[in-house]
Amino acid sequence: MKLNSIILGKGQPLLILHGFLGMSDNWKTIGNKLAEEKDFQVHLIDQRNHGKSPHTNEHSYELMAEDVKDYCEQHSLSNIILMGHSMGGKTAMLAAAEYPDLVEKLIVVDIAPKYYKPHHQQILDGLTALEEADLDSRQEADKLLSEFISEKPIRLFLLKNLNRKSEGTYCLKVNLETLKENIEEVGKSLPQDKIFKGSTLFIKGANSNYIKEEDKAAIQKQFPEVKFEEIRNAGHWVHAEKMNDFYKAVADFL
Template identity: 45%
Template sequence: MKLNFKKTGSGEPLIILHGLFGSADNWFSIAKELEDEFTLYLVDQRNHGDSPKSEEWNYQVMAEDLNAFMESEGLKEANLLGHSMGGKTVMKFALTFPEKIKKLIVADIAPRYYPIHHETILEGLNAVPIDKIKNRKEADDALSEYINNPGIKQFLLKNLARTESGFKWKMNLPVITKKIENVGEEIKSEKPFEKPTLFMGGENSDYIQDKDKEDIERLFPNHHLIYIKKAGHWLHAEQPQAVVETVRTFLKR
């Protein structure tokens, strides 16, 4: 599968993967801050953004997508950063293709299984009459019946794209809805990833808990865990400068 991506900057390669319902654009402001020091590849994962849609959607195939992407770009080795769902993809990739990673950054996610907690969002997205809406406000109004948070609504509505006859979802909403349990899948391996790894959590997020430290230590023994102050799960949006400095310090060390 040929993934859509945006490339910017110059220097050592850094590939960034977004989370569920997201796209490469979510990390563009972070990339702009790092482009003087790194060549950044902002990638749309399958069933998201402008990348192809597929009925097959799990971390194994997303890791294989990333491997194919690196081969197509002639990247024998790169630094990887993944947030949330993207964090699980890069963990799976690191444990499968360790020789292709220089350093790994996992943003606000642990390897463990997570119970599905996106039911309201999916219900809201599926309630938007995508074939009938005439403008973005109508989509916003429909989504407001399920989601009150303006920031979450704005983030989700970035998936709206204009067509000749109206609007469509960029993401593959039917497959994501049907296979949402795959996002919570545990990342497992008999063999650990031993290269430098940074787990970067949000201080106000509950995604990386004390109970996760044993799994992190077992799978990523050469790791460092830090929490970004005054940040929740969307740490790159809430504390972008702190994230930039943390990423830069880790990769340059």
């Protein structure tokens, strides 16, 4: 599979994997800073069934970790730094554990290796309504989505998935059908025998409950060289909510 990506700068390759229903565009600001100020070649990747990457009938961490390996082979990348947020963090964990010779450092953003029960139903219902509607404008889409999601920042994030077709109507970039069918896969835990011994950073938003204090012991078992960083006054979208603090944590670690 040939994943779509945005490649910025030159230097050691740093691959960034977005979260569920996200895309490479979400990371452009941070990607540009890392490329310009820290001399990395930053690869902002659309994971399968997201953004401009291929749509398939399958969606699992095993496949997405393999996609990362294939991407590195296609672009002749080695000694990579791998960073992922939420779903992308789970992909990054598994890719690092499966292909440790490929990954020098790992950064996981606001997700633990544990199981998470499905909790995106309201969002999926809202996106389904968008997909089934005959939309004339983004304002109309936002109004419809607001019936499902009250928080404006989350709606703006999700509306990045709207794609204008040539005849002036809109469609979704995400493969909504496959993602709905495989929603249990998104919450799956990392198998306990998957271990990455390289340098690892877990970043959490202080206001997020995705990584709890009691999760740290399990994380340390699978990532023995781990450091933890907590960003104050930030929730799950820590990189967007507190971009400067997040960037400093990443830059200091690298």
